[in-house]
Amino acid sequence: QVQLVESGGGLVQAGGSLRLSCAVSRHTFRTYGMGWFRQAPGKEREFVAGINWSGSSTSYADSVKGRFTIFRDNAKKTVYLQMHSLNPEDTAVYFCAVGRTSNLKGGDTVAYWGQGTQVTVSS
Secondary structure (H helix, E strand, C coil), X not given: CCCEEEECCEEEECCCCEEEEEEECCCCHHHCCEEEEEECCCCCCEEEEEECCCCCCEEXXXXXXXXXXXXXXXXXXXXXXXXXXXXHHHCEEEEEEEEXXXXXXXXXXXXXXXXXXXXXXXX
16 A cells, blocks of 8 residues: 655745655655645645656646746655745645656546645735
8 A cells, every 4th residue: 555644734924935745655656757736625626736757857737837846856755845935825735646657747647645734825
């Protein structure tokens, strides 16, 4: 069973920054794409960012481009989401995800989900 353990969520003021981390138990972590999704109250879960197996290719939702950065450390089997210039619209539960192939982009299916970490941005 693959386990994903997220951390780094919390409460931050508008304009602030947070870094989310997701540690993965999968021994083949380095061969799969990873991603971050989020779900705000009353809304559907949405794609935020994705990264391929090596970290050489990334993709982002338009709403976070230029503010969020996804990166990974395959030696630590961890994927990160660095978030800057946060605004109240970024408030959501953020989920880490393992893709089914070597890359994970918006619209791709997810093999495994993390339990989620709450990010709250106050105005």
